[in-house]
Amino acid sequence: MEKDRGSRDTEGPEVERAGKDRTCESVRHQTGRRELLQTIFMGAAAVACATFGLDGEARASTCSAEANLAGPLLAPKGLVEGNQLDRMRHELLLAMKKPVSKRKWVMVIDQQKCIGCRACNISCNTENNLPPGVVYRPVLSQEVGKYPNVGRVFTPKPCMHCDNPPCVPVCPVKATWKREDGVVVIDYNICIGCRNCLEACPYSARTADFGDFYGMGTPEIMPYETRPNYEYSKEWKRKPNSDDSPVGNARKCHFCLHRLREGMLPACVTTCLGGATYFGDFNDKNSLVHELLGSSRVRQLKPELGTKPSVFYLA
Amino acid sequence: MKKSTKRIGLVIWLIAMAWGVFGVSQRLLHGELQVNYGGYIPWGLWVVGKAYLIGLGIGSSLFVWIVYAFDLKKYFPLARQTLFASAIALLMGTMVIAFDLGHMWRALEPLYRPHFTSLLAWATWLNVLYLLYVVLVFCLDIASKTGFGTRRAFGWIGIFLGIAFSGCGGAEFAALIAHPYWNSTLGPILSIAGDFLSGFAMVLLLAAFFQEDLLGSDSQSLSQLSRVVLGLIVLVVVLEWSEYSISAWYGVGQETTLHNDVLFGSSWYLFWIGQLLIGAIIPAILLLRQPASRTAAGIGGLLVAVAYFVARYNLVLPGQTTPTFAGLQNAYTDSRLTFAYSPSSVEWAVLVFWVALGIGLFIGGRRLAPLSEDLHLARTGGR
Ligand code: SF4
Numbered sequence: 001m002e003k004d005r006g007s008r009d010t011e012g013p014e015v016e017r018a019g020k021d022r023t024c025e026s027v028r029h030q031t032g033r034r035e036l037l038q039t040i041f042m043g044a045a046a047v048a049c050a051t052f053g054l055d056g057e058a059r060a061s062t063c064s065a066e067a068n069l070a071g072p073l074l075a076p077k078g079l080v081e082g083n084q085l086d087r088m089r090h091e092l093l094l095a096m097k098k099p100v101s102k103r104k105w106v107m108v109i110d111q112q113k114c115i116g117c118r119a120c121n122i123s124c125n126t127e128n129n130l131p132p133g134v135v136y137r138p139v140l141s142q143e144v145g146k147y148p149n150v151g152r153v154f155t156p157k158p159c160m161h162c163d164n165p166p167c168v169p170v171c172p173v174k175a176t177w178k179r180e181d182g183v184v185v186i187d188y189n190i191c192i193g194c195r196n197c198l199e200a201c202p203y204s205a206r207t208a209d210f211g212d213f214y215g216m217g218t219p220e221i222m223p224y225e226t227r228p229n230y231e232y233s234k235e236w237k238r239k240p241n242s243d244d245s246p247v248g249n250a251r252k253c254h255f256c257l258h259r260l261r262e263g264m265l266p267a268c269v270t271t272c273l274g275g276a277t278y279f280g281d282f283n284d285k286n287s288l289v290h291e292l293l294g295s296s297r298v299r300q301l302k303p304e305l306g307t308k309p310s311v312f313y314l315a
Numbered sequence: 316m317k318k319s320t321k322r323i324g325l326v327i328w329l330i331a332m333a334w335g336v337f338g339v340s341q342r343l344l345h346g347e348l349q350v351n352y353g354g355y356i357p358w359g360l361w362v363v364g365k366a367y368l369i370g371l372g373i374g375s376s377l378f379v380w381i382v383y384a385f386d387l388k389k390y391f392p393l394a395r396q397t398l399f400a401s402a403i404a405l406l407m408g409t410m411v412i413a414f415d416l417g418h419m420w421r422a423l424e425p426l427y428r429p430h431f432t433s434l435l436a437w438a439t440w441l442n443v444l445y446l447l448y449v450v451l452v453f454c455l456d457i458a459s460k461t462g463f464g465t466r467r468a469f470g471w472i473g474i475f476l477g478i479a480f481s482g483c484g485g486a487e488f489a490a491l492i493a494h495p496y497w498n499s500t501l502g503p504i505l506s507i508a509g510d511f512l513s514g515f516a517m518v519l520l521l522a523a524f525f526q527e528d529l530l531g532s533d534s535q536s537l538s539q540l541s542r543v544v545l546g547l548i549v550l551v552v553v554l555e556w557s558e559y560s561i562s563a564w565y566g567v568g569q570e571t572t573l574h575n576d577v578l579f580g581s582s583w584y585l586f587w588i589g590q591l592l593i594g595a596i597i598p599a600i601l602l603l604r605q606p607a608s609r610t611a612a613g614i615g616g617l618l619v620a621v622a623y624f625v626a627r628y629n630l631v632l633p634g635q636t637t638p639t640f641a642g643l644q645n646a647y648t649d650s651r652l653t654f655a656y657s658p659s660s661v662e663w664a665v666l667v668f669w670v671a672l673g674i675g676l677f678i679g680g681r682r683l684a685p686l687s688e689d690l691h692l693a694r695t696g697g698r
Pocket residue numbers: 158159160161162165166167168184200201202203204205206252307
């Protein structure tokens with residue numbers, strides 16, 4: 001695995017360089033059918049640049065982006081998500097070999113890369129077979145600026161797995177606690193459904209399962225709604241008109257502990273289209289997340305509350 | 316009471332019970348499917364109902380504890396009836412909150428698996444202890460075992476337990492940093508003052524309408540009780556004023572927005588008409604009458620006791636209606652993930668069931684249990 005990492009590391013910069021070296025000019029001098037098509041495309045782009053009056057910088061980036069279409073393998077490093085996923089998967093396996101108390105799971109979300117597609121939200125819903133009313137990872141979308149200078153910021157918002165979680169001490173039956181690896185979990189078989197933890201969470205990261213099904217009120221509840229989920233590596237089967245757990249419980253993101261146990265990254269990480277979600281062991285100083293958390297772009301949600309979230313954002 | 320009035324009352328009670336039975340059956344058969352609270356407004360009408368009924372129970376029993384502790388003999392005849400009403404209110408409040416739990420059959424778990432960092436665990440323990448304590452003193456009282464000296468001790472223990480329980484109820488909300496509307500040091504104090512007010516108002520109501528022998532023969536006691544309730548109204552209004560005015564003074568900060576919403580938002584009438592006019596101004600005018608008339612005092616007590624439900628509603632709900640993040644309500648579309656709430660008919664029906672059952676138990680119990688005692692003996696403390 002170490003070898004894998006080494007080979008990727010040497011491949012990465014080369015890929016980047018090749019991408020940068022390509023210019024509109026060099027593309028035009030290439031021959032062959034593919035190049036011809038590309039030349040036509042580039043011509044159209046150049047006309048568009050001129051017609052719509054893009055400034056120099058914008059035009060240059062358009063041109064270089066188009067140039068990269070010539071060879072998908074030569075795309076800039078940041079766009080090749082396989083690499084970062086491989087690396088995180090590899091680091092995950094290393095971390096899982098350590099005792100639980102020696103790992104510290106953290107998530108890093110790059111807001112510059114998040115495109116607001118909500119793929120993470122959907123994959124989370126599917127992975128955990130979430131019913132109506134329960135969401136683990138909504139994606140906030142916020143417009144910033146004033147017309148004509150506007151932008152949009154996306155904030156995927158899972159449970160922050162706070163190091164000082166306000167949701168834990170309020171539970172009257174100790175049904176929720178923070179594990180040694182930093183994951184805040186809920187024992188569905190103990191939780192009484194008082195929803196005190198929902199009220200205590202400043203991030204609205206917890207929701208409750210009220211026993212709803214999407215198919216309620218229709219002729220049939222589809223089998224996909226009653227198939228079990230495997231949260232906390234147990235089989236949980238929801239049935240209509242039954243209050244068997246997890247119905248009646250508080251529910252929230254658990255960093256896909258059941259997947260981690262099998263050596264898989266959380267579902268939201270593997271499905272992130274923008275490659276914006278990173279996950280790993282912060283105790284591993286060589287890990288990608290450790291590297292990312294050295295950035296000056298790092299921020300947390302509501303840090304003033306002193307909850308010490310384990311989910312970080314790159315603004 | 317006139318026969319026709321009684322008959323109308325009975326018809327209303329039967330309708331309320333029938334509706335309530337429907338609501339309870341829906342809750343038992345379909346769980347929480349028919350409730351309107353959700354993931355972002357997790358506490359709804361039943362939490363309001365619990366806070367209200369338990370507050371009535373604590374406040375009214377505190378009256379008895381004070382009477383016992385300070386040996387206020389002229390109010391001794393009110394004790395037995397008040398303890399009975401208090402126990403019923405506490406029991407009904409407990410049942411309402413059990414129905415609010417996602418797993419109502421696990422309601423007793425905090426008793427044998429308590430997590431004492433949680434104020435809710437403390438509240439559950441205090442709830443059970445307090446209810447048992449009230450029932451115990453009531454039973455001892457009926458069995459005429461509480462001699463004068465013991466009464467005093469029971470009174471002091473009761474005051475301690477009652478204030479602890481009441482403060483704990485307020486702290487449950489006040490300690491939640493996620494909600495700036497609740498997260499106030501004044502919370503537990505307001506809760507204690509509010510419980511005193513609603514409980515004492517209930518005592519006044521019961522004394523005026525159900526204990527004619529006492530107050531018929533002693534209008535001074537009624538006047539004094541009216542004045543105490545009046546004083547409590549003023550205290551609660553002053554506390555509310557300090558809570559609202561501090562945040563409003565400079566007009567900035569999150570609390571200001573939340574308070575403005577209560578005062579001038581779409582449900583403004585709850586505060587101005589429910590809490591202030593019906594719950595404070597009109598009763599204050601009625602209670603100012605000296606010497607107190609039984610009807611005026613009774614209606615004054617009734618208005619305060621009933622309107623305090625609105626105060627509880629205005630405590631529980633507005634604390635949850637502001638999203639913790641801008642745009643959270645639009646991040647995921649789901650009817651349970653919104654910041655708007657109005658109770659469903661099943662929620663109302665369940666609450667009405669427990670309230671109506673409580674009223675039924677009280678009226679039925681008055682006939683069966685020896686709630687009125689010999690005035691002279693009660694006053695002298697000798698049995
Ligand atoms: S985000 Fe909320 S639910 Fe998650 S650990 Fe922090 S306080 Fe608890």
